[in-house]
Amino acid sequence: MYVCLCVGVTDxxxxxxxxxxxxxxxxxxxxxxxxxxxxxxxxxxxQVMREAISREFEMEPDLAYAV
Structure with missing residues (x-):
């Protein structure tokens, strides 16, 4: 989806x-x-940025505990 039409930036x-x-x-x-x-x-x-950051944090493993 286009977010910024002036510059052509997409989500x-x-x-x-x-x-x-x-x-x-x-x-x-x-x-x-x-x-x-x-x-x-x-x-x-x-809003797109916040959602993307949230997804990034969900994907990062908890480094405090060894798996």
Whole structure:
């Protein structure tokens, strides 16, 4: 789904930025260019980022305990 029409950023672009290590909206904006022009996509972009970060934390194993 397109999140930012001005720059052509998709939800997958945001998810990719998160999987590459972006953990803040600023980092996602710098990596994708999302919300750099009109800014109307910021709310949707932040929500996509939060969901992607949540999925990343669900996938990371708990390193405090050996498996």
């Amino acid at each position: 997958r672009d945001i998810e990719s930025a998160v999987s590459d290590g972006a953990r803040s909206w600023r980092a996602v904006r710098e990596a994708t260019g999302c919300a750099g022009q009109c800014g109307k996509c910021a709310c949707t972009g932040k």
